[in-house]
Amino acid sequence: MAGEILDQKVDLSFLAAFYGNLLTAHQRRILSLYCEEDLSLSEIAAEAGISRQAAHETLTRAAARLEEMEAALGMAGRFREMERGLDDALSALDGGEYKRVRSILKGLRALDQEDTDGL
Numbered sequence: 001m002a003g004e005i006l007d008q009k010v011d012l013s014f015l016a017a018f019y020g021n022l023l024t025a026h027q028r029r030i031l032s033l034y035c036e037e038d039l040s041l042s043e044i045a046a047e048a049g050i051s052r053q054a055a056h057e058t059l060t061r062a063a064a065r066l067e068e069m070e071a072a073l074g075m076a077g078r079f080r081e082m083e084r085g086l087d088d089a090l091s092a093l094d095g096g097e098y099k100r101v102r103s104i105l106k107g108l109r110a111l112d113q114e115d116t117d118g119l
Contacts, residue, residue, distance in 0.1 A: 009035045015066040018076045022069060027062035034059055082108060 013035045020028055026048075033044045044055040070076050085108045092100040 009038070012063055012066060015070055015076055018079070019066050019069040019073075023062050023065055027058055027065070030055060030058045031062045078111065081111060085111070 012031060016023075016028070016031055016035070020031070023031065030044060030048060033039045033047055034041075039047065041052050041055045041059070044059075045052040048055060050058075085104055089101050089104040089108070092098075092104060
């Protein structure tokens with residue numbers, strides 16, 4: 001349970017890095033208190049001067065908005081794919097697997113061109 005909550009906070013923080021500016025200032029503040037300050041809903045409510053229920057609803061709406069943006073744009077997922085690919089390429093390079101490095105880099109270039117429509 002605690003591990004799931006931590007994973008959720010990490011995922012929300014990651015999405016907020018990409019889409020946080022699309023949230024309201026109030027949603028960003030509540031999300032920051034939850035993810036970065038690790039406050040409970042009761043503590044967030046007290047800090048923000050709202051009810052615990054309002055803190056929960058704001059957090060739920062902010063999380064839903066971030067997930068909607070990721071579903072529509074996929075920027076965070078593509079970033080993770082690129083990061084994984086670069087890590088794999090470095091590992092293959094360290095192992096002298098040059099054909100594998102070339103293949104990975106071609107895949108990353110294709111992913112990048114797909115994202116930008118060849119721009």
